[in-house]
Amino acid sequence: MADKPAPDATRRSERSRRAIYDAALELVAETGYPRTTVEGIAARAVVGKQTIYRWWGSKADVLLEAFLEMGERAAREAGHEPHAVPDTGDLAADLRAVLRTTVDELLDPRFAVPARALAAEGLVDERVGRMFLAELLEPRLGRYAARLRSAQHTGEIRPDADPRIALELFVSPLAQRWLQQTGPISHAYTDTLVEYALHGLAPRTRDVPSGTPEGGPVGP
Template sequence: MAPTKAPDSSRRSDRSRRAILDAALALVTEVGYRRTTIEGIAARAGVGKQTIYRWWPSKAAVLMDAFLDLAGRSAEGVAAESESAGEPGEGEQAPGIPDTGDLVADLKLVLRATVDELNDPVLEAPTRALTAEGIVDAKLGAEFVHKLLDPQLALYVTRLRAAQETGDVRADVDPRIALELLIGPLMHRWLLRTLPLTHAYADEIVDYAVGGLAPRP
C-alpha cells in the first residue's frame, strides 16, 4: 500500500488566514466597521472564533491586517508600473517612487496610481471605513498611520530629498510638509466626493506643487 500523506497543516492555516482576511474586508465593506464582529467574520470565513483569536487579539487587529494585506497586493501592481519607468539595477529593490531624473513625471506616475487605488471599489470601501473609525478611535487611527501611511509617506520624503540633491527642489523645503501639497488635495477631494478624482487632477496637483518647490531665479 502507498503510504498515506499527512495533511499539510501549514497550507490549511494559510487557507484559514486568507479566508478570515477576505471575510473581514467583505463585512467592513457591507456593514461598516462598527457592525463588523468577530462572530460575523468567523461565520463568513467558515472558522471558529477561537481560530481568529489564536492569531489576532481583537476585531481591529484582524481588520488592520486584512487592510494591510489588501494594500500590499494592490501595491504590487503599482510597483510593476513604477519599474517600467525605471528598471532597478541588479540586486536593487524597486523603489516605491521611481527616480528617473524627471521629478514631475515620477510624481505624476505615483499620484495617478493613487487615484486608481482610491477609485477602486475593492479598496475604497474598507479605506473609508477604517479612515472614519480612525477619527473616533485614536488607537486605531494611530495604528493606521504607523503601519500604512508613514511607510508610504517616507517614500515621498526620500524622492523629494533626492530632488533637493539634484537642485530640482529648493534646499530650504521641508519634504515632509511638501508631500502634503501632493497627498492632501487628493484625499480632500476623495473624502468629500464633491468632484471627480481623475488623472488630470493628479497631474495638475503635481504641476502646481512642483512649481512652488522649484528653485527661484
C-alpha cells in the same frame, strides 16, 4: 499499507488566513465597519472565532492586515513594488505616475471601502487611528519624502525645503477631497496638484505679458 502523509498545518493556516482576509473585506464592504464583527468574519470564513483571536486582537487588526495584504498582492501582480515612488530622474513625471496609481486605488471599491472605513474609525478610536497612521500612512509618506530628498540632491527642488511639509502640498488635498467628498478625484486633478506644488501659482516667465515683471503687474 503506506502511511498517509500528515496534514500540512502551514498550508491549512494560510488557507484560513486568506479566507479571513476575504471575509473581513467583503463584510465591511457589505455592512460597514460598525456592523462588521469578529463573529461575522469567522462565520463568513468558515473558521472558529478562536482562530481569529489566536492571530489578531480585534476586527480592526484583521481588517488593516487584510487591506495591506490586498494592496501588496495587487502591486506584485502588476509587477512593481507596493506603494513605491519611482525615481526616473524626472520628479514631476514620477509624482504624477504614483498619484495616478493612488487615484485608481481610491476609485476602486475593493480598496476605497475598507480604506474609508479604517480612516473614519481612526477618528473615533485612537488605537485604530494610531495603527492606520503607523502601518498604512507613514510608510507611504516616507517614500514620498525619500523621493523629494533625492530631488534635492539633483537640484530639482530647493535644498532648504522640508520634504515632509512639501509632500503635504499634493498628498493632503487629495486625501481631503477623497475623504470629505468635496469634489471628484481624477488623473487630471492630481496632475494639477503636482503642477501647483512644484511650480506655485505665480506666473512663469513665459506666461508674463511683455513689459510685466514676473510675479505681478507693472507698478505706477
